[in-house]
Every structure is written in structure tokens, then in C-alpha cells.
Amino acid sequence: MSTDVPEGTRERPLLELTDVSVTYSGGAVQALQGIDLVVRRGQIVVLLGVNGAGKTTTLSAISGLLPYSGGSLDSGAVLLDGQDLRGSTPAARVQRGISMVMEGRRVFPDLTVEENLIAGGFSRAAGETRETREQMYGMFPILAERRRQLAGLLSGGEQQMLAIARALMQRPTLLMLDEPSLGLAPLIVERIRELVVEINAGGTSVLLIEQNAAMALSIADYAYVLDGKTIAQHGTGAELLADTSVQELYLGIAGEGRRSFRAAHEARARGGAR
Numbered sequence: 001m002s003t004d005v006p007e008g009t010r011e012r013p014l015l016e017l018t019d020v021s022v023t024y025s026g027g028a029v030q031a032l033q034g035i036d037l038v039v040r041r042g043q044i045v046v047l048l049g050v051n052g053a054g055k056t057t058t059l060s061a062i063s064g065l066l067p068y069s070g071g072s073l074d075s076g077a078v079l080l081d082g083q084d085l086r087g088s089t090p091a092a093r094v095q096r097g098i099s100m101v102m103e104g105r106r107v108f109p110d111l112t113v114e115e116n117l118i119a120g121g122f123s124r125a126a127g128e129t130r131e132t133r134e135q136m137y138g139m140f141p142i143l144a145e146r147r148r149q150l151a152g153l154l155s156g157g158e159q160q161m162l163a164i165a166r167a168l169m170q171r172p173t174l175l176m177l178d179e180p181s182l183g184l185a186p187l188i189v190e191r192i193r194e195l196v197v198e199i200n201a202g203g204t205s206v207l208l209i210e211q212n213a214a215m216a217l218s219i220a221d222y223a224y225v226l227d228g229k230t231i232a233q234h235g236t237g238a239e240l241l242a243d244t245s246v247q248e249l250y251l252g253i254a255g256e257g258r259r260s261f262r263a264a265h266e267a268r269a270r271g272g273a274r
């Protein structure tokens with residue numbers, strides 16, 4: 001780590017969620033209940049969980065998008081570099097260093113590749129974004145080849161590359177990715193894994209939601225398992241890869257069906273009873 005880190009901030013997490021609870025529909029749906037989560041500088045942190053466990057909600061609480069989907073942060077705090085983000089708009093959070101690649105890619109289909117990248121760098125000076133754009137074309141040669149093409153005409157994998165490059169145009173300190181490999185061919189999934197590692201090696205911390213748990217845990221410094229509103233398990237990527245409940249539920253090893261993580265864990269603790 002560089003020596004120009006101000007005194008007293010060395011150990012402060014980049015991102016910290018403390019006791020975060022979220023509801024939707026005016027309180028009718030409890031999506032998260034008292035979750036704690038930390039991303040340290042330079043880490044890749046993975047969030048696992050079955051459908052509906054609250055993974056996207058967690059990212060929305062961080063990005064500030066919750067109110068736009070009818071959600072509300074009822075209690076707890078989201079801190080970036082020790083600063084409470086409450087009251088800060090999604091755009092302000094992007095400017096403070098948090099970029100997100102939403103599930104389903106969501107590029108602007110009627111804009112060209114280049115225009116999508118320009119839009120991604122919305123808060124930065126034109127000269128700076130030109131330089132970053134060229135870096136993106138170096139990192140994603142296929143986007144350089146297609147720079148004048150409409151984004152809607154790209155393949156699924158190319159659109160995902162564009163969505164990631166667009167998020168990087170802000171030069172984020174934290175990049176959040178919501179299921180970037182969903183529906184993509186194995187070769188593209190492998191490319192996405194390499195890209196996440198490359199982006200992280202360049203100094204960007206990463207918070208990754210990924211259905212492909214084996215891939216995600218293989219690159220995770222730390223990981224959390226959400227199990228219907230709460231964090232059921234956390235540990236290093238290696239620890240979770242070795243955890244029998246994770247293996248059973250997320251890695252398809254000795255599968256015992258679609259139970260909750262907690263139920264699988266408790267069954268294991270009772271001696272493997274089904």
C-alpha cells in the first residue's frame with residue numbers, strides 16, 4: 001500500500017454496512033435484516049445467496065437506488081471511507097467512487113459503443129474521459145473495433161464488456177457487479193473472471209454478486225452468504241470453498257436439494273441428518 005495514506009485511515013474499511021435493514025412496499029416486504037458487511041481496500045468481496053436472498057437489495061442500498069425500486073433503508077448505516085452515505089443521491093455516490101454494473105447489462109441500446117462510454121464518464125472532464133476511453137479500448141479491444149456500432153447490436157458478452165467498461169469510465173474506487181456472467185458462454189465467463197482480477201489488480205476494490213459460486217469464490221478475498229434477509233456465513237474465499245454447506249448449495253457437490261443455507265448448515269451440525 002502507498003505511504004501517502006493519511007494517518008488513522010489505514011485500517012478503515014473502504015465500505016462498511018452496519019446493521020442494515022431494508023423493506024419494500026411500505027414495510028410489507030422485509031428484504032434485509034441487520035446485515036453487516038465490509039469491503040477493505042484492494043479486496044474482491046463476493047456475495048452469494050439463492051434467489052430472493054437480498055443480494056441486489058444490498059447493492060441498491062450501497063448505490064442509493066433503493067428508493068427508485070420502492071425500497072427503504074429502515075435502519076443501519078452505509079459508510080464509504082467512514083462517511084455516512086445516507087441522503088446522498090446515486091449520482092453523488094458515483095462521483096464519490098462507487099460504480100455499478102447492474103444485472104442484465106442495461107447498456108443504452110440506441111447509442112453507439114463510444115457514446116455509451118462517454119455517458120459512463122458523465123461527471124468527469126472531457127479530456128480525462130478521452131484518456132480513460134482509450135484505456136478501455138486497450139483493455140477491451142472488441143469495443144475499439146465496434147466503437148461506432150449501436151450497443152444494442154452487440155452480442156450478450158460484448159454488451160457485458162461494454163457495461164463493465166462504462167462503469168470504469170468514472171475510475172471508481174469500488175466497482176459493484178451484479179451477476180456479470182449470467183447467461184453467458186463459458187469462454188466469456190472465464191474472460192469476465194480474468195477481467196475482474198485485472199481490474200482489481202489495477203487498484204479497484206470489487207463487490208461481486210455471482211451465481212457461478214466456484215468462479216467467484218476462486219477469486220474472492222472474502223465472501224458472505226446471504227440466506228433470506230441475514231448473513232448466514234462469511235469467511236475467506238478459500239474457507240467458503242471448503243465449507244460443506246456451500247459446496248452442497250452453491251457448488252453442486254453432494255447436492256441435497258434446494259434448502260436454505262442455514263438448514264443445510266444445521267443439518268451438517270447435527271451429523272449430516274437429512
Ligand SMILES: Nc1ncnc2c1ncn2[C@@H]1O[C@H](COP(=O)(O)OP(=O)(O)OP(=O)(O)O)[C@@H](O)[C@H]1O
Nearest residue numbers: 024029031049050051052053054055056057069070
Ligand atoms: N422492488 C421490489 N418491491 C418489492 N419487493 C422486492 C423488490 N425488490 C426485491 N424485492 C423482494 O426483496 C427480497 C430480496 O430481493 P433481491 O432482489 O434483493 O434478492 P436477490 O438475492 O438479488 O435475488 P435474485 O438472485 O433473484 O436477483 C425478495 O423477497 C424480493 O421479492
